[in-house]
Amino acid sequence: MLNRRTLLAASAASGLAACARTGTPAGMLRVAIETLPDSLDPALGEFASAALVYKQIHAGLTDYAADGSVAPGIATRWRVAPDGLSWVFTLRQDARWSDGHSLTAQDVVWSARRLVDPEQSFANLGDFFAVANARAVLAGEMPPEAMGVTALDDHTLEVRLDTPLGLLPTLMREFYPFPRHAIEAHGRDWVRPENIVTAGAYTVTAASQMSLDLAKNPHFAGAAGVAIERIRIDAVRDAGTRTRMFRAGEYDLAEKPPGNQIGYWRERLGERFRSFDAPILRYLKVNHARPALVAPATRQALSAAIDRGFIAANFFDNTARATHRVIPQEDEPLDPVDLHGSRLRPTIDRELPDRVEIRTVPGVSEQIAIAIADDWQRVGVEAELLVSYPTDLYQAIDSGDFDIAVASFNRGLKSDPFFMLDPFAPSGFAANFNWDSPDFATAMEMARRESDPVVRAIAYREAERILLADQAVIPLLHERAHWLVSNRVTGTRSDVQPMLWRDLGLADA
Structure with a gap:
């Protein structure tokens, strides 16, 4: 097995010769x-x-301002009903597709339905998790037309929700309507x-x-x-x-x-x-369907055995911050905390499996996996590395064919704490590790309802504590971009x- 010394030597010598080009097109x-x-x-x-x-290349219903905040996009303005269950978006009159066709509210409605229709896409709720009937459409229990997105006229769109969602305009920055005429x-x-x-x-x-x-x-x-x-x-x-x-x-x-x-x-x-500063999390995704990994104490022990400081120092020149959390916290303690904020000190005896597989992709993720395997070997766990290209890794995770995978996500220009934790929610893109927690799902739903950013951040912290108390995932680093x-x-x-x-x-x- 590669260890830390051979890993660092290989890292220092890695790289290919640069290909040469001439000229810079004006x-x-x-x-x-x-x-x-x-x-x-x-x-x-x-x-x-x-x-x-x-x-x-695509335009969102709303957009990113230069500072990353919410700005008008295809929609120039929006308003919410007093009960928080209905939003009305007004589209710009001159909205056009790149071929000159008008972009209408009907296109937006068709696009929202396509996203959750299992017959038209890799259907998932995504940012439409709170939209009325979206879950039933996704499950095939209702037709796409039943989804709570309606064109009131060519330039006015109504979105009806099952529960209030103050972040809806923020989420709509990355809802990109599709050109129905081109797809058909x-x-x-x-x-x-x-x-x-x-x-x-x-x-x-x-x-x-x-x-x-x-x-x-x-x-x-x-x-x-x-x-x-x-x-x-x-x-x-x-x-x-x-x-x-x-x-x-x-x-x-x-x-x-x-x-x-x-x-x-x-x-x-x-x-x-x-x-x-960037919303980037590097973590270990753990398959909760594996019998050897089903106990929270096992996952906590695996987490405790990892030298995060070594990874941050040697693979990120200390620009990444070692963490036990999903949501960044400036005064984070060195030890993970439980649901009530007390420090967890898991033991590393009798809780660890004899052998695990770590799936990863080439590059820094592979280097991290080697370092973790070395840490685990020191406490008696044999770790086998399976290195593949991203597409193969994603397919393996989606099919449940993994023990542990080195994973990461970069939420780009999104900075609200919501965007760090939401990938692990029941409808999130990273919630593919066979973990089911009704308490976490309820806490996330309550947090999403909050429109006040201060109250919402507190609510998400509560949801995070539930995730960490079960060590559902193993956070490693908060990275910079x-x-x-x-x-x-x-x-x-x-x-x-x-x-x-x-x-x-x-x-x-």
Whole structure:
């Protein structure tokens, strides 16, 4: 088995030679990311890279302001009924798809139904968990038309809820309506470059397994303020290669430099190396259906055996913060806490399984898995690593074919505590580890009802305590987001990740 010493030596020597390119196309932003989206269809995409690209090509019902807050999108204004059970959104009169077709409230209704219809998508409730009848539609008990989303006229939309949800406009920033006319004409091929129709600042002009070409959408409502005409997105899987290519001038933006070389690259890149506070959680997903892992004491003991400080120091140059929590807390104690706030001190004897499998993907996640396996070996647990590409890992987790998986999510521009905990709620995208807690579900539902942000944060803390008391997942790190930004790029902010490329400019364009 690899141990810490061989792991760190291999990490320091890892990386591929950078590929050379010549010339910089005028007016083109060149971006390097780890992987391309698994689908350009928001009803199907699951990768973090999909969420990033969607921000460029699709338009939300509401939108992100430059500081990450809620701003008008397809809808210019909205209001809520006194009982909190109905929201009315008014759409902009000039809303258009990239092919010039009008974007109407009927398109929005059709899109909401498509998202939860198991016959049309990888149906899940997502941000529609509180919408009237959405759960019944998802279960096939009611037709999509029964869902509580209605077009009052071409430019007015009503959303009816089962329970109040003060965050609905915030959630609608990443509800991207679909072009019904394009989907009905081309089926799942509607996302091919020759067929795709979008409503965002950009549309797709070319696509391959390794790159995407985007062009400015002249019908985007804010097109007059979009300075960059073209974007080239390349998938460069190896973080070291991605960073060296950026330094060589091949890219203007590059995400995720090597975690264990943060100090090295910060020194060499200077102001081009940017770090941001970000809602990123690295954790272990535990399969509660495995008999050897079913006892909370076992999961607590596995958690207690992990040297989080070693991981933070060696793989993130101490830019990540070791944690036992899901929601960040400035004065977090070193020990995990129980439901009532008391410190948990699980024993590491007689509670641990003899053997577990750790699933992971290549890169820093694999390095973390090796370090954890070394920690567990020290307390008598044999850990076998299974390394695969992200698609294979996701399929294994969704089918329940895993013991423990190294997982992470980056909530991007979302900063409310809700967005850190919600992935683990019954309808959340990360709730695929066979854990069922009625108390947690009730606590989450109560928290979601709150419209006051202070009260809501307190409510989510209560829900988090239930999750942690059962050690449903094993938090490891709260990470920062690191981006490499060339001197060509203008319009970036010091406090917000450069994820809205429509707001950027190029100094030499």
